[in-house]
Amino acid sequence: xxxxxxxxxxxxxxxxxxxxxxxxxxxxxxxxxxxxxxxxxxxxxxxxxxxxxxxxxxxxxxxxxxxxxxxxxxxxxxxxxxxxxxxxxxxxxxxxxxxxxxxxxxxxxxxxxxxxxxxxxxxxxxxxxxxxxxxxxxxxxxxxxxxxxxxxxxxxxxxxxxxxxxxxxxxxxxxxxxxxxxxxxxxxxxxxxxxxxxxxxxxxxxxxxxxxxxxxxxxxxxxxxxxxxxxxxxxxxxxxxxxxxxxxxxxxxxxxxxxxxxxxxxxxxxxxxxxxxxxxxxxxxxxxxxxxxxxxxxxxxxxxxxxxxxxxxxxxxxxxxxxxxxxxxxxxxxxxxxxxxxxxxxxxxxxxxxxxxxxxxxxxxxxxxxxxxxxxxxxxxxxxxxxxxxxxxxxxxxxxxxxxxxxxxxxxxxxxxxxxxxxxxxxx
Numbered sequence: 001x002x003x004x005x006x007x008x009x010x011x012x013x014x015x016x017x018x019x020x021x022x023x024x025x026x027x028x029x030x031x032x033x034x035x036x037x038x039x040x041x042x043x044x045x046x047x048x049x050x051x052x053x054x055x056x057x058x059x060x061x062x063x064x065x066x067x068x069x070x071x072x073x074x075x076x077x078x079x080x081x082x083x084x085x086x087x088x089x090x091x092x093x094x095x096x097x098x099x100x101x102x103x104x105x106x107x108x109x110x111x112x113x114x115x116x117x118x119x120x121x122x123x124x125x126x127x128x129x130x131x132x133x134x135x136x137x138x139x140x141x142x143x144x145x146x147x148x149x150x151x152x153x154x155x156x157x158x159x160x161x162x163x164x165x166x167x168x169x170x171x172x173x174x175x176x177x178x179x180x181x182x183x184x185x186x187x188x189x190x191x192x193x194x195x196x197x198x199x200x201x202x203x204x205x206x207x208x209x210x211x212x213x214x215x216x217x218x219x220x221x222x223x224x225x226x227x228x229x230x231x232x233x234x235x236x237x238x239x240x241x242x243x244x245x246x247x248x249x250x251x252x253x254x255x256x257x258x259x260x261x262x263x264x265x266x267x268x269x270x271x272x273x274x275x276x277x278x279x280x281x282x283x284x285x286x287x288x289x290x291x292x293x294x295x296x297x298x299x300x301x302x303x304x305x306x307x308x309x310x311x312x313x314x315x316x317x318x319x320x321x322x323x324x325x326x327x328x329x330x331x332x333x334x335x336x337x338x339x340x341x342x343x344x345x346x347x348x349x350x351x352x353x354x355x356x357x358x359x360x361x362x363x364x365x366x367x368x369x370x371x372x373x374x375x376x377x378x379x380x381x382x383x384x385x386x387x388x389x390x391x392x393x394x395x396x397x398x399x400x401x402x403x404x405x406x407x408x409x410x411x412x413x414x415x416x417x418x419x420x421x422x423x424x425x426x427x428x
Contacts, residue, residue, distance in 0.1 A: 002127040004090040006030045008119035013110065015102030018076055018189065018213075019064060021206030024098040026080070028118060031091035033125035034320050034397050036248060037084060039067070039074045040095045046381070048072050049421075052081060054246045054273040055393070055413060057266055062202055065243050065262050069417050075100040078242030078262065079189075083111035085245035086180030089120070090127060106189035106212035107227075108238055112181060125319065130251040130276055138268045143259045145268045152176075153250040155240060158258045159233040161192070165220030169233035175241065175250060186227045187235035190214040240265055247273060291315070291359070299359050301371065305332035308352035309394070312359055320397045321360040325352055329388040344386035349420040350377060353410035357396045357426055361406060372428040375405060380422040390414045404428055 007030050014025035031038070037052040050056060050068045058066040064076040080101050084092065086108065104110040136147040156172040173179050191199065191208075193215050199205040205213070214231070215223040228234055240257060243265035244250055251272055260268075291312035300307065314322035327344055334342040358372045386392065393413040400407050405427050412420040 002129075004033050004123040004125045004127050005088050006032075006035075006091040006121050006123060007089060007115060008121050011114050011118040013102065013104070013114045015104050016207040016209075016212075017098060017100035018103035018106075018207050019204045020075065020098075020100045022098040022100055024096065024100060024102040026101055027095040028115065029093040029095065030121065031093045032399070033091060033123045034316075035091040035093070037081065037089075037091075037245075038093050039077075040093060041072065041074070041099070042095050043097045043099075044072065050074055051411075052077065052246055053248065054269050055415070057246055057269065059263070059266055061262075063199070063204060063262065065239075065246075065266065067246070073099060076103075077101065078239050079104075079106075079108045080111055080242070081245045082180075082238050082242035083108040083115060083185065085241050085250055086175070086185060087112060087115055087120070087177060088127075089115065090249075091123065103189070103207055103212040106214070107187055107235070108185040108242075112185045128249045130247050130249045130272065132251050132253040132272065133275065136268065136271050136275065138260075138264055138271060140264055143261070143264050145255065145257045145260050145264055147251065147253045147255050147268065147272065150252055150254040152252060153244075154254045155237050156254070156256045157233045157237045157240065157260075158256075159230075159236055160259050163194070165216070165218060167216075167220050167232070169230040171230045171233040171237060173234070173237060180241070183228070184234055184238050184241065187231050187238050188212070188214050188227065190216055190222070190232055190235060192216045193218060236260070243269055244272075247276070296359065299362050299365075300355055302355060306351075307355070308348060309355050309359070312356070315360065315363060317363065318360070318398055318401070320395070321356050323352075323356045323359070323394045325392040325394060327386055327388055327390045327392060331388075334388065342388055344390075346380075346382040346420055349382075349386060349392070349412045350380060350410070350422050350424065352392070352394055353396055353408070353412065353420075353422065354424060354426065356394050357398075357406070357408045357410070357424070358428075360396060360398060360408075361426070361428055370428060372406075372426040375425040375427045378423045380420070382420050384414060384417050384419040386412075386414060386419050390419075392419070399423070 010029050012027045017024040039050045056067045065078040066075040132149040138145045153175040159169040161167040309323045311324045362370045396408050396410040407425045
């Protein structure tokens with residue numbers, strides 16, 4: 001079994017951020033199994049958490065990968081994410097005092113070195129695996145990414161710049177910790193001298209300097225000695241690795257990318273995520289497809305109008321579960337809860353999380369009549385109104401279980417936005 005991994009101790013790194021030019025500090029902290037990569041904005045009053053996932057990616061931004069919402073985001077996360085991917089770190093809390101990480105030297109190398117100093121801890125849970133079932137192709141004019149199933153993750157990148165100076169580089173790397181540290185992590189951010197004024201006009205590159213950006217001159221030569229012969233191509237692989245890690249794991253696939261950037265990478269990630277969801281595996285139990293309403297009724301005692309889950313799409317016994325709830329105007333509670341402007345009560349969203357927690361607890365008990373009752377609800381936050389037409393994605397993770405008491409962490413998503421989150425305990 002490939003085990004999940006976190007860091008052994010806290011480590012801090014700081015510097016100037018690339019695009020926003022902010023004094024930025026990151027504190028990496030160990031995290032429990034199935035936490036994933038979670039950023040915490042300590043500079044904001046409520047210290048909001050942003051989980052680095054495909055669902056939380058923000059599209060339409062130039063020359064960077066961002067996660068969160070239009071109101072609360074972390075920008076330019078790709079170099080940090082690439083370092084975590086390259087070192088196979090599954091679970092980590094990253095506290096940040098700014099909305100963009102420090103650029104450091106423009107590569108992932110200093111993030112890697114800091115995390116290596118922190119050390120690693122193997123955890124008692126299997127790593128998430130992204131198995132690609134069918135080929136995926138994304139293209140935009142002369143830019144293209146093709147992903148085909150494979151036993152391991154291998155990336156081939158073709159970098160081509162057609163305007164003067166005409167340049168072409170290519171690199172192929174089978175991604176593992178050794179190859180990432182040696183062949184990918186040192187590759188630095190670059191831009192062409194002809195692009196600098198355009199980037200500045202877009203409000204980008206405010207923190208760019210000779211310390212963190214390699215400038216390609218009009219003759220096609222970099223303004224300093226390259227670290228690798230094909231540094232432009234390998235840096236593009238670095239960016240792609242960071243973007244792919246929003247899936248929670250690097251996909252087992254051979255990826256061929258031609259002239260792609262963050263925008264196309266993000267589209268690939270979304271398409272791979274959708275395919276993974278369609279082919280999602282229900283872990284450690286005897287079924288291989290999502291649980292529908294009839295199966296849910298065999299586990300939970302709830303019935304209309306109080307059954308608040310339509311389908312369970314992921315279930316890892318005693319670890320984590322994900323479900324879907326479609327909110328329609330026909331819900332009973334809309335008749336009395338602001339009927340002129342219908343809004344789903346936040347307490348019912350938390351109730352839906354508890355029902356999913358019950359499924360996680362009681363699946364496989366063969367209808368033995370087990371019941372769960374709330375013991376506590378803590379840190380409940382309501383961040384977005386839920387209205388008719390929304391589809392809720394409910395996620396619960398078992399934090400710990402002792403005797404007849406279990407503690408959970410849950411989130412309700414509408415699209416990429418967190419609508420509601422809470423911690424709660426259930427006695428059963």
